[in-house]
Amino acid sequence: MTEKKTTAAQRDGTDWQPRIVAFLCNWCSYAGADLAGMSRNDYPAAIKIVRLPCSGRVDPMFVLKSFERGADMVLVSGCHPGDCHYSSGNYHARRKLPAFRELLGFMGIDPRRFKISWVSAAEGNKWSSLVADITEEAYALGPFQEFPKCTAPEKTG
Numbered sequence: 001m002t003e004k005k006t007t008a009a010q011r012d013g014t015d016w017q018p019r020i021v022a023f024l025c026n027w028c029s030y031a032g033a034d035l036a037g038m039s040r041n042d043y044p045a046a047i048k049i050v051r052l053p054c055s056g057r058v059d060p061m062f063v064l065k066s067f068e069r070g071a072d073m074v075l076v077s078g079c080h081p082g083d084c085h086y087s088s089g090n091y092h093a094r095r096k097l098p099a100f101r102e103l104l105g106f107m108g109i110d111p112r113r114f115k116i117s118w119v120s121a122a123e124g125n126k127w128s129s130l131v132a133d134i135t136e137e138a139y140a141l142g143p144f145q146e147f148p149k150c151t152a153p154e155k156t157g
C-alpha cells in the first residue's frame with residue numbers, strides 16, 4: 001500500500017481539486033490501474049480514466065478536447081515499448097505524442113499539463129505513485145484557466 005500524500009491544496013486549505021483525464025491502453029495500463037485497485041493501493045481520485053485499445057489509438061484531438069472540456073491535466077499511458085499488444089502501437093504513440101506536446105506551448109497550453117507514461121499490467125504500485133505524483137503537480141500548476149480561442153483573421157478588401 002502506498003503512503004497517502006498531502007496535496008498542496010490540502011496544505012493551503014483550498015477546496016479546488018484538479019480534473020485529470022487519463023487515456024489508458026486496455027492491455028497494460030488499464031490492467032495496472034485495476035491491479036492497484038485490487039491491491040487496495042491508495043491514490044488520488046482526481047483522475048478519470050478513459051480505456052482505449054492501445055496508446056497508439058490516442059488522437060491528439062482527444063487531448064485538446066479534454067482541455068477544452070475542463071481537464072487540468074491529461075495523461076496517456078500504455079504498455080512499455082516492445083510490449084504493445086498490437087506490436088507497434090506504442091511506438092507510434094512514443095513518436096507522435098511528444099511531438100504533439102511540443103506544439104501545446106504554441107497553442108497556449110503549458111506542456112507540463114500533458115503527461116506520457118508506460119505502465120504494465122503488473123505495475124499497480126507504479127500506477128499509484130504516478131497518479132499521486134501527477135496529481136501533486138496538477139495542484140502545483142493550479143487550474144487550467146481557459147482554452148485558447150482561435151480567431152479568424154480579419155477580412156481585408
Ligand code: FES
Nearest residue numbers: 025054078079085
Ligand atoms: Fe498497450 Fe498498445 S496495447 S500500448
